[in-house]
Each structure stands twice: as structure tokens, then as C-alpha cells.
Amino acid sequence: MRLVLPPDSNLTTEHPNLTNPLRSSPAAAEAAARGPPPAPTNEPFSYEGFYNAELEKKHKDKSYRYFNNINRLAKEFPRAHTASAEERVTVWCSNDYLGMGRNPHVLNSMHKTLDTYGAGAGGTRNISGHNQHAVALEDTLAKLHGKEAALVFSSCFVANDATLATLGSKMPDCVILSDSLNHASMIQGIRHSGAKKMVFKHNDMEDLETKLASLPLSTPKIIAFESVYSMCGSIAPIEKICDLSDKYGAITFLDEVHAVGMYGPHGAGVAEHLDYATWQSQDTASPQSTKGTVQDRIDIITGTLGKAYGCVGGYIAGSAAMVDTIRSLAPGFIFTTSLPPATMAGADTAIQYQSQQPRDRVLQQLHTRAVKTALKDLDIPVIPNPSHIVPLLVGDAELAKKASDKLLEEHGIYVQAINYPTVPRGEERLRITPTPGHVKPLRDHLVQAVQAVWNDLGLKRTSDWQSQGGFVGVGVEGAEAANLPIWEDAQLGLQPGESLEGAVAREFNDAASQVTLPPLKAATPLTEKAHSGMNIPVGVVA
């Protein structure tokens, strides 16, 4: 079909890619007379050859990724069926850390929103994709973190990439200081920013300070780091990083992806957890000031809606001006379709549910402690850490995959092998993530299966690593003592002398006796006024 334009059309000047069929330049007429250039005679690039060569490299170094077909069953959490609908396995490596992906409140909110508002948002936030679900969710997120504002993205990968790329490219001469174990999304954002990057050794404050001190005070600097590092379970010294940030005129960019929902009295993350009593007091008649708390001191917090909150999406939270800047400038926010209304409503419900009751995260921590203790008692090499992650050191890509396959095929247990580039070569591991649903029979089964696989494959035990001088904390003297759980006994409600299983039983009994939850703020409020009128405590603004 030909495009017919009026004679006064200015399309050719405004749209260089659209030719005006009514006008033709002398150069175009000349080119038409010359005809097309002759066909080239040399060999074309072999695209398929390129793909195959790249894949061959991945196979050779054993880092080729195999995906397992695992279908997590909402009604049988944490069980799943494999490619066969009849075959059941227990999932031990999901990041649906609290089982919110099947929480009845979340599902109910999603069903209602889906039926009322349909499948998709219908556009970008700028063009028809901005709605009450986004408004409500961002309001909830800002309150959760005690910040002025929040902004939702299609994932936290995008949130990290877009925010760092935008700030790093727009702030004149910006330098980004990045922890050496930072997630690929931050590395990508820093790369996209074109800003100068300085990588400091993982959680090494001396190294960070040396690098900060080498820069003029007037230079804008962003310290980018995570709270819980997901592959080893280490936790950043957040307060010390804030101190250095203040001293050297930097801002802090904290990724709480593996902590939101799971740490702190409202599930806002490790930064909230570090001032547990202060934030907890917000739900009481005499709230303490949150000014100067660690969470308050962090400039930019990023998180996901896809892990402990069981849905999908990511966000940033911080000052109103920072959020408005990213909203206005970041292509990764501007030029993409908004999350579906049902997803935003479900995530909103999940955040509020977790902010109102800590039982899931307490059970998750108790189960984690029980699994770590049982495995350590068998000399299985658990990488010491203070968080909910249970990483088992294997130290070889092929053996890690074999161990994972054996667990699945012979024991019905799904734990993915973690290989390069997610972890450095030689540090391959199995990464176990207990949830509130991993009750004692499932835990006992896991521990027996891991023991059998370690025996069958002759994998190194803690004592073997120790005799070699220790490796990534395994078999290293003092490593356990330096990695006590960040959830303290008192915060978990552990009574003096109470066993872990006793505490688990108590938590489950309490859960059973709690018939109804406090009412949740409507996930799909009809007006902003109605929304703000439902004054349910969610985190609480500083």
C-alpha cells in the first residue's frame, strides 16, 4: 500500500526514515539510475558457525546451562511435578522464599484484579499503562522502606540497570564503587552508564575507604552493593558503608533483592533489621523516631517483587526528587509496558501481608538453622554465613551438576547446581533455600539424600577442605563464629533452652490458631482517597 501525503506534508524533514513519495531528491534519482550494487563475492559471515562455536566453549568448560522442567504446585508447596504431571519432587532452591506465590490472600487479590481489569496493563506508564495498581504499589513500597517515593519496574534487573545507567551517565564525572560480588544487573547498569567504575573487594571496608579517599570530595560517587549476597549468603556491613559514604560525600545504592520480605519487623530488608526495635515500635502507641536508622541513611534501596513476594517486578525507593529523576530520564522505565494490574495488586497484597506478621520469616529462619545444623553435623561443607542461604561447596562444575542430577533422579529433590559465571570457577556449589513449608520430614529427607550423594560421588567434606587450609569460609577457623545468624534468638522468639523443633512446632501451632489475618488494604482501591483512607500500618514513614 502506498502512503499518500498532502503536498504540504513535512514528513520528510521530521522523519528521515520515511521517504516522501511525492518528492525525490537528485541523489535518489541518480542512485536509481545506477541500479543496485553487484552482489559481493567473498564468504558471508557464518552466523550458525558463530552460535555453535560459542556453545561449544560453554560445553567444554562445563558451564553450559541445562534447565530442569519443574512445575511448582500452588496447592502442594514446596512440591512440584516434573515434565510428567504424575512425578513429584520437592523444590529446595526456589527464591519464592516464603511461599507467597501461592498465598491465598495474594491469589485472591490477583483473581479479583484479573477479572476486573484484564490481562495486561495496555501500555507504558506514559501511554495508558499508569493506573491505581501502580499508584497503590508504589505507595506501599515507599512506606515499607520509610522513603518519600518508590518506582516500579518490570524486574529488579531492569531497576538496577536503568537506575545506575541513568545516574552514572547523567551525573558529571560520576564514579561508581561496586562490590566485587555484585549481581550482573548492577554490573550491567554500571557498564551502560559509561561512568568510571571502581570495584572494591567483597565487604572489605579498608579497600572501599582507600578507593573513596582517592577521589575528590566534589566528585559524585555511588556505592553500589547488596544486603544479602545470594550465592554465598554473606551480608554487607551496611552501617559502615553508610559511615564511609557520609565521610567521602557519596550516595548509597543498596540492593535488598534477597532480603525484602525476610528481614526486619516488616520485611523491609536487612537495613530495617539492623534497627529492629525502632522499626517494630512504629506499630505501637509510642513509635520511636526512625531518623538516623540504617534504612533511613540509605539513599536508594532496590528490591524485587519476584522472590519473597512471590510475583514479578522490581523497584527503587528513595527521595522524591531521585525517584522523579529516574521516572523522567531512564529508558528502562519509560519505554516498556507496565506490569499487569493483577501482578501489581498481588505484589501489593504480598508486601502488606508480610509487613503485618513475621511468622513466615521466623519459620524460614528456624528451618534454615535446622538444615544447616543437620548438614554440618554430617561434615557436609556448608559455606558459613549469617543469612537464610544454605550453600554447599562442591568446587567442581561437573561434580556439582552430577550431584544435582542425582538428587533429582534418585531422591526426588530439586537443587540446582550453581556454576560459572554465577560463581567463580572452582567455587561451584549447590544452593539450598529452606522455606516455611520445608517441615521436618522434608528436611530429614533432604539431609539423608545429600549425605548419600556426597558418599556416592566422593565429594569433599568440611574436614577435607580444612586439611587443605580451608576454602571460601569452609574449614576456616573462626568462620562460624564470625557468621552468627542475623536473626537473633530473641527476635525468633526462641525461649532459653527451647529446641529448634520445639520452636517450629510452637510457630505452626500459633499459625493454626490464627484463624483470620488483620484486614489488608484493598489491593485495587477505586480512588486514591479511598486508598489513603484505609490506614493499615505498612512499615511506617520516617
Ligand SMILES: Cc1ncc(COP(=O)(O)O)c(C=O)c1O
Ligand atoms: C542481587 C540481585 N539483584 C537483582 C536481581 C534481579 O531481580 P529480578 O529477578 O527482579 O529481575 C537478582 C536476581 O536474581 C539478584 O540476585
